[in-house]
Amino acid sequence: MRDILPPESARWRRFNTVFADIVEAAGYGQLIPPLLEDLGVFTRLGDATDVVTKEMYDFVDKGDRRVALRPEMTAGVCRSFAQHRPTTPWKTYYTGSNFRYEKPQRGRYRQFDQVGIEVLGADDPHVDVEVIALAWEFYRRLGLQHVRLIVNSLGEPGDRARYVEALRVHFEAAGDALSAQSRETLTRNPLRVLDSKREGDRAIIADAPRIADFHTDEAAAHFAAVCEGLRSLGIPFEVEPKLVRGLDYYLRTIFEFQGGTLDSAQNALGGGGRYDGLVEALGGPPTPGVGFALGIDRTLLACDDEGVFPPEPRALDAFVVDVTGGCEAILLTAELRAAGLAVDRGFENRSMKAQMKLANRSGADAALIVGDDELTAGTIVVKPLRSGEEQVTIPRSDLIAHLTGTDRDDR
Numbered sequence: 001m002r003d004i005l006p007p008e009s010a011r012w013r014r015f016n017t018v019f020a021d022i023v024e025a026a027g028y029g030q031l032i033p034p035l036l037e038d039l040g041v042f043t044r045l046g047d048a049t050d051v052v053t054k055e056m057y058d059f060v061d062k063g064d065r066r067v068a069l070r071p072e073m074t075a076g077v078c079r080s081f082a083q084h085r086p087t088t089p090w091k092t093y094y095t096g097s098n099f100r101y102e103k104p105q106r107g108r109y110r111q112f113d114q115v116g117i118e119v120l121g122a123d124d125p126h127v128d129v130e131v132i133a134l135a136w137e138f139y140r141r142l143g144l145q146h147v148r149l150i151v152n153s154l155g156e157p158g159d160r161a162r163y164v165e166a167l168r169v170h171f172e173a174a175g176d177a178l179s180a181q182s183r184e185t186l187t188r189n190p191l192r193v194l195d196s197k198r199e200g201d202r203a204i205i206a207d208a209p210r211i212a213d214f215h216t217d218e219a220a221a222h223f224a225a226v227c228e229g230l231r232s233l234g235i236p237f238e239v240e241p242k243l244v245r246g247l248d249y250y251l252r253t254i255f256e257f258q259g260g261t262l263d264s265a266q267n268a269l270g271g272g273g274r275y276d277g278l279v280e281a282l283g284g285p286p287t288p289g290v291g292f293a294l295g296i297d298r299t300l301l302a303c304d305d306e307g308v309f310p311p312e313p314r315a316l317d318a319f320v321v322d323v324t325g326g327c328e329a330i331l332l333t334a335e336l337r338a339a340g341l342a343v344d345r346g347f348e349n350r351s352m353k354a355q356m357k358l359a360n361r362s363g364a365d366a367a368l369i370v371g372d373d374e375l376t377a378g379t380i381v382v383k384p385l386r387s388g389e390e391q392v393t394i395p396r397s398d399l400i401a402h403l404t405g406t407d408r409d410d411r
């Protein structure tokens with residue numbers, strides 16, 4: 001777990017703002033679910049997933065309840081839907097931290113943040129298209145050019161079950177040719193064997209049955225409509241028949257966004273899909289759902305790699321340097337801040353030299369200097385710190401107009 005310090009923290013906030021602007025403009029409202037849920041909410045995600053079996057921060061609270069820090073957001077959103085029964089389609093978005101007891105490495109942390117959306121109550125393939133298109137627009141707005149979108153369909157629940165069985169037969173037939181790790185995965189979740197990146201497993205995976213051969217007509221038509229919608233929007237994608245996702249609840253459409261310039265351990269920037277049975281599993285009425293979650297850390301790593309959406313230096317309009325004891329600085333900063341300017345100041349009545357050093361380091365556009373002469377004359381020295389312009393002495397009463405540029409219109 002890490003501290004996110006300035007200026008990176010400001011970049012996180014901008015990231016969340018860009019995201020919220022896009023999805024709010026598409027009719028999504030923010031849901032702020034609790035960080036902690038009853039453990040049962042997450043065990044519904046499936047006991048064949050590492051997230052549930054190995055990575056959960058679960059414990060017994062003082063009231064003897066089994067609770068867990070959320071490892072992801074979708075289950076909490078569905079629990080919330082089942083509890084409040086809002087009108088559908090329910091379009092929500094969220095941003096916040098999740099917790100997984102994973103082995104920390106670059107782009108993989110035990111506390112990590114995601115932004116995401118979920119749409120509950122509509123199984124129209126056009127909803128899948130909208131969801132994917134909003135993530136695509138978000139990447140575009142960040143400036144990312146090399147994101148790859150891969151899509152697949154896991155079919156209806158029956159298709160998925162028949163496919164999993166066929167995979168089991170296929171991988172069992174491979175015997176010891178399959179790596180020990182994959183043989184272990186096979187006993188729990190044959191789908192996840194498709195994720196194996198081990199050299200020896202590759203050929204066996206390449207020959208594995210394909211999910212598309214197990215699709216009912218209905219599932220095939222739904223997926224075709226999703227692909228058609230993406231094409232109509234000019235969103236480039238590849239159908240990847242071996243794509244499966246980490247959590248058990250997905251069926252029909254699934255998708256993943258990969259960062260083109262990152263290595264494969266961190267290149268999954270985000271993903272999502274349909275989970276039409278999850279609300280029901282959490283005690284609600286049968287309700288289709290589709291959504292995505294995008295990891296902030298990996299998306300920002302991709303931004304670093306592509307040289308886009310950089311951290312921005314703190315933007316201060318002015319830094320007050322008061323060498324008359326500091327009382328004037330109290331008033332000046334308060335007045336300027338009330339006028340909407342971003343202003344910081346020196347404290348502890350330090351020397352002119354020490355305060356000017358702070359002013360320079362602050363990144364402010366200008367130092368506002370008050371010495372004994374200025375205090376007596378009712379003036380301020382405005383010394384530009386970044387533009388290279390000459391300093392000027394102006395009446396204190398003109399200061400706000402001077403700093404906001406409104407005086408220039410009068411000339």
Ligand code: AMP
Binds near residue numbers: 245269272299
């Ligand atoms: P998932 O919920 O596993 O599908 O993850 C969705 C996205 O969240 C991934 O593509 C990553 O960007 C991000 N993510 C998942 N786990 C972690 C983690 N431990 N640390 C950082 N980001 C993560």
